[in-house]
């Protein structure tokens with residue numbers, strides 16, 4: 269029997285070759301169309317193809333990723349050829365269907381087939397897509413009896429399950445925008461695996477404030493329906509401000525870990541213009557934190573209102589700096605950034621946080637940080653005794669010690685950043701004990717105290733010197749005025 273099938277196939281292939289080679293193009297097209305119609309009439313199966321990349325710019329297709337995740341369980345049980353990739357934290361492998369593999373799935377009594385395909389285009393194309401030229405896709409086949417069931421509910425079921433599996437298994441990423449270049453470039457964002465260990469548990473700050481922020485994030489992540497109901501894009505802005513070393517960047521990592529989000533670290537100075545800023549935003553995924561660190565230094569975003577206050581000589585310095593960097597400077601403007609945050613572009617996806625950090629909140633344009641754009645303003649401040657206890661637990665694994673009382677008093681008297689406390693608590697030798705670290709901290713307090721005292725002394729001296737100079741100036745002016753008066757009187761007498 270197999271010999272018969274083989275010879276029939278061979279004859280069909282031969283006829284096809286003749287058909288391709290010798291028939292005129294129009295006739296060939298015409299015949300192909302009708303052959304398809306005839307075969308479709310007898311073929312009871314429907315096919316749906318899902319490609320890995322879509323659109324002109326080959327944007328990755330979220331549906332493909334979800335299907336890949338959904339099929340991973342099925343594939344590991346049934347497929348013969350599997351692909352393996354590192355999963356979250358690189359401590360296990362995630363399996364997916366190998367090329368040209370087929371698996372079946374059962375759903376509410378219906379049987380469907382999934383097939384993985386890979387094709388390599390014959391003509392090499394210029395592409396933004398960073399990896400290979402291969403085009404991957406999944407093909408779903410099912411009997412036409414199940415059309416409504418599959419299209420109406422099975423596909424949604426696959427996407428939902430796939431997304432949920434993907435969130436659990438995916439490696440989170442830290443993206444940075446590539447410097448703007450003329451001509452072609454690979455992609456707008458580069459990424460590495462995000463595995464920062466920071467968490468809210470290890471973050472030193474006031475416990476009440478910490479809980480408030482965690483609750484806020486939790487509420488946000490569960491409010492998809494609420495945002496849809498009030499007609500707002502599902503996004504939230506956070507402004508973190510405070511002196512250097514108070515944990516702003518650490519807090520962002522803790523937020524990403526809490527919510528299981530990707531992080532997009534946006535460097536505004538390497539963006540050419542507002543248009544490029546918009547394109548970058550479009551290419552961010554959902555479940556993401558978009559971060560602009562040191563927003564006050566990023567661009568001249570202090571706005572016209574603030575610029576009016578700038579003194580003339582400062583204006584000259586700014587002008588010179590701008591001239592020096594001519595050609596290199598970014599043309600992203602304050603209004604471009606405002607559009608980025610709350611314009612139409614932010615409606616092109618959901619579940620995104622936008623976080624700004626700054627050391628100088630008072631220098632920012634109020635429009636940039638008003639509520640509704642930056643919904644929550646969080647001051648990251650100097651370390652308090654409660655914060656110290658968190659750090660002592662993290663670094664030394666202790667919750668109490670005889671020296672704690674001394675340290676508590678020192679916190680009342682002196683301002684010190686969590687970064688300084690952390691640095692001093694870190695054991696300096698392999699066998700360093702807790703007491704040595706605590707004594708180091710006390711010494712650091714003494715140094716900070718001494719520095720503050722010297723600084724205050726210097727300020728008093730400077731002030732006194734300025735006052736003395738002022739007095740000398742006033743005396744000199746009075747003397748001159750006196751002399752002028754005397755001369756005038758003499759001249760009048762003459």
Ligand SMILES: Nc1ncnc2c1ncn2[C@@H]1O[C@H](COP(=O)(O)OP(=O)(O)OP(=O)(O)O)[C@@H](O)[C@H]1O
Nearest residue numbers: 470471472511512513514515516517518686687690
């Ligand atoms: N609140 C904190 N809790 C725990 N660790 C902290 C905290 N603040 C700072 N640290 C420690 O100090 C280091 C520096 O902190 P971080 O980079 O988060 O400060 P920052 O506020 O972002 O500073 P900058 O304004 O200079 O960017 C961190 O690596 C962390 O180890």
Ligand SMILES: [Mg+2]
Nearest residue numbers: 516517561625
């Ligand atoms: Mg920082």
